[in-house]
Amino acid sequence: QSALTQPPSASGSPGQSVTIPCTGASSGVGGYNDVSWYQQHPDKAPKLLIYEVSKRPSGVPDRFSGSKSGNTASLTVSGLQAEDEADYYCSSYAGDNVVFGGGTKLTVL
């Protein structure tokens, strides 16, 4: 299972939208719909934001949305708020293995 590639950083102003891409091999992100996204604030455990590419667990605001095109999955945060400043990780399950992206630090300007 090859690694998932995320940009190390992203930023946006309050109220704007930001999209974080996650690119993997065809056998991973491209071949399966088991892509998930996590939000991690400093010194906290990760929190599930998105599963199965675009589904939101109960309690996650609809400002967070997921999509996939080819080998790239994306997380979009709409209507940025100060509390969205955190690290974001994508994850892919394929071939009975799990791989995480390197993480993207989202800064709210």
Next chain:
Amino acid sequence: QVQLQESGPGLVKPSETLSLTCTVSGASISYYYWSWIRQPPGKGLEWIGYIYYSGSTNYNPSLRGRVTTSVDPSKNHFSLKLNSVTAADTAVYYCARGVRWNDHWGQGTLVTVSS
């Protein structure tokens, strides 16, 4: 409310075995997959492996051979052992529910490998 809590030594000597337990409350350990994930200081997440309540397992190929997991449904907990540790194994270790996605996580426990 599902809660997970990691427990175990915070300091392990090089070449020894790291042992952690994850106690689950608010849900039965049965019929779920349970995962271990770690995060070196200042770095990203790394999947270690999973165990099903029946005992079936799978591990990250990079750690296979050093890692084992076990589950005890009677105590509603599961465990991790990582042997022959080095400084590179220093990390916050998380237990979590699920494999395809992880919907509940423990708070994490820092394990430092040092003599």
